[in-house]
Amino acid sequence: MNQGISTIEISALPNLYPGYVHFSLRSLVPASRCPCALRLEAYHSASQRLRLVMAQEAGARLDGAWLARLLQAGIHHAYIxxxxxxxxxxxxxxxxxxxxxxxxxxxxxxxxxxxxxxxxxxxxxxxxxxxxxxxxxxxxxxxxxxxxxxxxxxxxxxxxxxxxxxxxxxxxxxxxxxxxxxxxxxxxxxxxxxxxxxxxxxxxxxxxxxQDSESRDCSPELPDDAxxxxxxxxxxxxxxxxxxxxxxxxxxxxxxxxxxxxxxxxxxxxxxxxxxxxxxxxxxxxxxxxxxxxxxxxxxxxxxxxxxxxxxxxxxxxxxxxxxxxxxxxxxxx
Ligand SMILES: [Fe+2]
Ligand SMILES: [Fe+2]
The missing domain is CATH 1.10.3210.10 (Hypothetical protein af1432)
Incomplete structure (x- = not known):
């Protein structure tokens, strides 16, 4: 039954930004119009921090070659x-x-x-x-x-x-x-x-x-002092x-x-x-x-x-x- 299914694929952990959620770029369809503005993470040299930058305005047509280049470069997540x-x-x-x-x-x-x-x-x-x-x-x-x-x-x-x-x-x-x-x-x-x-x-x-506990619920078994x-x-x-x-x-x-x-x-x-x-x-x-x-x-x-x-x-x-x-x-x- 269902031989050989690989169930888990580990990808880079996206950062959390208040007010934003990340989603996978592989779920965007080339040539479609994404209904919301897309942001990507970029390194800002002046502040030496990652931050979100606008990558595409809401309603713009999604370019398949652009999407493919991002995925090939290991950029798997965008933010809305x-x-x-x-x-x-x-x-x-x-x-x-x-x-x-x-x-x-x-x-x-x-x-x-x-x-x-x-x-x-x-x-x-x-x-x-x-x-x-x-x-x-x-x-x-x-x-x-x-x-x-x-x-x-x-x-x-x-x-x-x-x-x-x-x-x-x-x-x-x-x-x-x-x-x-x-x-x-x-x-x-x-x-x-x-x-x-x-x-x-x-x-x-x-x-x-x-809850703060989301990050601490790291184990299927809670420790006794949880x-x-x-x-x-x-x-x-x-x-x-x-x-x-x-x-x-x-x-x-x-x-x-x-x-x-x-x-x-x-x-x-x-x-x-x-x-x-x-x-x-x-x-x-x-x-x-x-x-x-x-x-x-x-x-x-x-x-x-x-x-x-x-x-x-x-x-x-x-x-x-x-x-x-x-x-x-x-x-x-x-
Ligand atoms: Fe649970
Ligand atoms: Fe659970």
């Missing part, structure tokens, strides 16, 4: 103003739909567009986690993507191939969602159950958004997502329990295996795997093989080993 996130998401949605209809379309570009669109949705949600309308929009976006990857083998595998990881929270949430839904598909779960799982995973760490607020982030994520009307209770249950362990050593409630649904167990497995292989913050990234070995040995009593073996097969390491 936070207020432009909705416009960029709409651009990515329209371009992905257009490519899906074209007979000679570049499928990798199409998957990059869908991946980046989903990232826009989770970044928007994280900017305003108390804004229920924004969260509802994010739920609608992720449901569309889950539906697409559920029925389309190519999209499911293609999205795993374009997945990148730089340790940032938004990518972590999206990657965990894609891995979880792909694994559920491989295990033969019914589509409705997998959709609820996917929505839960997309938002599972919303409670860490904007700040108590960190251990409450599943509750906070559940409360934020609870603003969205008509979500199935199991979505909120999975969000709340994504750090619980089978042996009762997890948090926030210390439930044991009897209290944990299959979706919560699966969430714990894919969340641990993605965090381990992404190398967040101070923790070095493990290879997929190292992470899976650790999960089989040292996490044996905590993680559902049947689901873990399902993940091993899904990733093609079986």
């Amino acid at each position: 103003q936070q207020d432009d996130l909705d416009r960029l998401e709409e651009y990515l949605r329209v371009q992905a739909a257009r490519l899906a209809l074209a007979s000679d379309s570049d499928t990798e570009l199409q998957h990059c567009l869908v991946y980046e669109q989903a990232l826009c949705a989770i970044k928007s949600a994280m900017l305003e986690p108390r804004n229920g309308r924004r969260l509802a929009q994010g739920v609608a976006t992720v449901r569309q993507i889950i539906e697409q990857i559920w029925r389309d083998d190519g999209a499911r595998q293609g999205l795993l191939k374009v997945m990148t990881s730089d340790g940032r929270l938004a990518k972590h949430c999206l990657n965990v969602c894609l891995l979880g839904v792909g694994l559920a598909r491989g295990l033969g779960w019914p589509s409705q159950r997998a959709e609820n799982l996917g929505v839960a995973l997309f938002f599972h760490d919303l409670g860490l958004a904007g 700040h108590p607020a960190l251990r409450q982030h599943p509750k906070l994520s559940r409360d934020f997502l609870g603003q969205v009307p008509d979500l199935a209770p199991e979505v909120l249950d999975t969000v709340l329990n994504h750090h619980e362990n089978l042996d009762g050593s997890g948090y926030p409630r210390g439930l044991d295996g009897q209290g944990l649904s299959p979706a919560s167990r699966l969430a714990r497995v894919v969340d641990f795997y993605e965090s381990s292989t992404a190398g967040r913050g101070c923790c070095p990234a493990l290879t997929p093989f190292e992470a899976l070995s650790l999960m089989r040995r040292e996490m044996k009593a905590k993680l559902d080993q049947d689901l873990l073996e399902g993940l091993v097969r899904f990733l093609g390491h079986g």
